[in-house]
Amino acid sequence: MIDVYSWATPNGHKVHIMLAECGLPYRAHPVNIGAGDQFKPEFLAISPNNKIPAIVDPDGPDGEPISLFESGAILLYLAGKTGRFLPSTVRGRYETLEWLMFQMGGVGPMLGQAHHFRIYAPEKLPYAIDRYTNEAKRLYGVMDKRLAKSKYIAGNEYTIADIAIFPWLRSWKNQGIDWADYPHLKGWFDEIAARPAVQRGVEVLADLRKPLVDSQARDVLFGKQQYERR
Template sequence: MSAPIDLYYWPTPNGWKITIMLEELGQPYAVKYVNIAKGEQFEPEFLKIAPNNRMPAIVDPDGPGGEPISVFESGAILQYLGRKFGRFYPQEERARVATEEWLFWQVGGLGPMAGQAHHFRQYAPEKVQYGIDRYTNECNRLYGVMNRRLADREFLAGEYTIADMACIDWIIPHERQGQDLADFPHLKRWYETMKARPAVQRGIDVGKEERARAADLSTDKAAQAVLFGQRARD
């Protein structure tokens, strides 16, 4: 068994990707909570690990050559862990390409668009109907893309991979994005399959109590200023 990996984490869709992966691997890890509503992601020590001041990030004490390595960006972390442990990230080239296509599709599309839908539907201080419609409709389009992909296969890349771990987290809050899974039967079947995996459920549950005690971003103005008023920092 490898030494525990330090996981810098907050229970959000991007954070869940990594807890799910670590739970699927059965890899020991130590959670270092980074309360994004309090601005802990701007602490100098954290910025040494994650220069984009976003979580998640990891520090693996047993990195390449036996030396510690830090990795930031959820997609890069999933790839690193998949390579290191040889699981959920196929080595055969065609299967690996398919996995990377859907991983990058999530990182560049589903996550950002769903995040904007969350913002305009729940957190924006003023109701901006154009923003609500723009991102709700784009989420709907992306759900349709997944639904078509899953029409003839169990998982996004055929077998269960890091691509599925990346995407499930942004489908869990589908109601907050204004989506009804009944409109996407193949996606709904995949969603239910994913949610039934014990490691997925354990990963989602990590930090649930911490989040319940944290500021309510829909009403807490100070927390909103921390998260939504960021500009360049020296």
């Protein structure tokens, strides 16, 4: 039984979806990032960057327990453990990895900044809003062009690249996106959203997450507490 320390965010949902797709038994432990659970010593012991998600697998690759943080690394680990959603061919594997890195280095950070400046920032800064909204649109355009000629993000197989990207696009409205501008990406999005394992994955811990409205939660996530050295 894999223990998952997580919250209902795009990065958390990546791992929830992967576990559901693979049919692996797991326990989800909520880490309320608005309340500061991510700074507790027991969580920092398995996730030193104080970010969710993290996992502990008692049945690691050498028969010993293993803990992992960083959602991309967890996806790769679970793909290796199960032999699923990562192509066996060298070419297919690298094509999947390049799109996984595209998500980790581009889609996640840039859409996260779009969310922050459009929704959460205490001061509406037109420069920042325009910069990250335009970058969101550029990234959506890259994916739309790719999916005009490819069934899935990394090729003809559903892979961890699709699993990594999908949760970030669920908040498309907050990113200033009009789906009419990205028809190929919208078709892919709807297909992924209809998968039963995806539907189960995005519901994990979702009932615990509340809108970020109180100043204390905002300070935990965006204020000095976040930047303290630990």
